[in-house]
Amino acid sequence: MILYYLQKLLFQLNRDPATRKQYESDFDGLLMEYDLTHEEKEALGKPDIGLLYVLGVNGQLLMHYAALKGYAWPDYIQSMKDGVAQHGPVRAGIYTMVED
Amino acid sequence: MALVFAGVCSHAPGITGRTHLAKPEDKDSFHAAYDGMRVSLEETRPDALIVIGAEHFANFFMNNMPTFAIGMGDSYEGPIEDEAWLGIKKHKVPGNRDLSTRLIQRVMQDVDVSYAEEWKFDHGIMVPLNFLTPRYDLDIIPININCQGPPLSPLARSYALGQALRRACDETPERIALVGTGGISHWPATPNSGKINEDFDREFLGIWAANKKSELLAYTDEDIYRRAGQGGFEIRTFIAVAGATAGATADIRYYRPIPPFAVGCTIGVVNLQQAGMRTAA
Ligand SMILES: [Fe+2]
Numbered sequence: 001m002i003l004y005y006l007q008k009l010l011f012q013l014n015r016d017p018a019t020r021k022q023y024e025s026d027f028d029g030l031l032m033e034y035d036l037t038h039e040e041k042e043a044l045g046k047p048d049i050g051l052l053y054v055l056g057v058n059g060q061l062l063m064h065y066a067a068l069k070g071y072a073w074p075d076y077i078q079s080m081k082d083g084v085a086q087h088g089p090v091r092a093g094i095y096t097m098v099e100d
Numbered sequence: 101m102a103l104v105f106a107g108v109c110s111h112a113p114g115i116t117g118r119t120h121l122a123k124p125e126d127k128d129s130f131h132a133a134y135d136g137m138r139v140s141l142e143e144t145r146p147d148a149l150i151v152i153g154a155e156h157f158a159n160f161f162m163n164n165m166p167t168f169a170i171g172m173g174d175s176y177e178g179p180i181e182d183e184a185w186l187g188i189k190k191h192k193v194p195g196n197r198d199l200s201t202r203l204i205q206r207v208m209q210d211v212d213v214s215y216a217e218e219w220k221f222d223h224g225i226m227v228p229l230n231f232l233t234p235r236y237d238l239d240i241i242p243i244n245i246n247c248q249g250p251p252l253s254p255l256a257r258s259y260a261l262g263q264a265l266r267r268a269c270d271e272t273p274e275r276i277a278l279v280g281t282g283g284i285s286h287w288p289a290t291p292n293s294g295k296i297n298e299d300f301d302r303e304f305l306g307i308w309a310a311n312k313k314s315e316l317l318a319y320t321d322e323d324i325y326r327r328a329g330q331g332g333f334e335i336r337t338f339i340a341v342a343g344a345t346a347g348a349t350a351d352i353r354y355y356r357p358i359p360p361f362a363v364g365c366t367i368g369v370v371n372l373q374q375a376g377m378r379t380a381a
Binding site: 004007008011014015053058059060061062064067073077080081084094095097098 | 156157182288326
């Protein structure tokens with residue numbers, strides 16, 4: 001799991017107009033530039049916001065991707081809950097820093 | 101001159117972006133408290149406003165994460181987020197390269213900081229500016245404390261940053277205002293968004309307002325995460341303000357959990373005239 005690059009892509013997408021352009025015109029080419037797992041690529045493409053959350057993407061990055069994909073705020077929140085129900089607890093990243 | 105104003109405030113994006121989801125009385129009373137903070141700030145006739153924030157991956161990322169960064173631009177821009185999503189229009193925000201440079205040089209005597217000549221403000225700075233300098237006519241000097249991507253610096257270093265900043269302000273001819281902005285307990289942008297631990301918030305604000313250094317610095321990140329969520333790491337911004345105003349107490353002018361804003365909404369202002377604080381002429 002290379003969460004770093006998944007988050008890096010979303011970081012660039014949120015702040016860099018050129019990345020946004022490439023996202024729209026050449027999604028597969030953009031993915032090639034980041035070291036992503038098959039599961040990560042699928043989750044981005046669908047998009048599966050819930051799975052991206054479970055994979056460990058920080059909400060501060062993810063909420064903007066959800067907004068870009070047309071999710072209203074309550075739908076964004078619900079999709080994360082659905083993701084956990086479907087895929088299990090968050091696997092990596094900041095939300096796993098304390099064991100319950 | 102000196103530090104002429106210091107305070108703390110909330111910056112959650114819902115405060116401006118999801119106003120329709122909050123009870124009108126909650127929204128109106130909090131916005132009014134923010135307005136009151138602006139009036140107090142303006143009364144001190146500052147030449148510049150330092151905003152100590154905790155940005156959320158707008159400029160700084162784990163490829164090269166500064167623990168502390170200070171802006172050194174002549175201007176900045178923001179918000180980086182969608183205007184409609186945040187409810188704030190894009191603006192060019194005035195900076196002050198000369199003042200920034202002098203402050204950075206002085207702070208560096210005590211605390212290592214990065215500097216940034218380019219900075220796109222996210223809601224972490226734009227929400228406070230929307231209320232405090234709504235005409236964008238006051239020079240802003242942004243400071244960031246990494247509160248997002250662990251390892252995060254020990255709380256004591258944020259306090260030390262505030263102390264270093266205070267020395268720098270005291271040695272500059274300008275009148276400087278300082279605002280720290282962060283959430284206390286909150287779980288932003290997660291399934292727990294809207295959860296607020298009022299007990300933690302009131303405990304922390306009590307300690308902060310009394311500027312009890314040892315109690316402020318006794319929190320651990322694990323403790324914060326359990327009780328206050330990952331958003332609680334942003335207390336570093338409040339702690340830096342405490343460092344800059346050591347010896348003075350503060351008034352919590354407003355505190356109210358507002359779940360649609362996903363944070364206990366807070367306005368606090370430090371009583372700078374206390375404890376030998378230099379009084380503005
Ligand atoms: Fe924040």
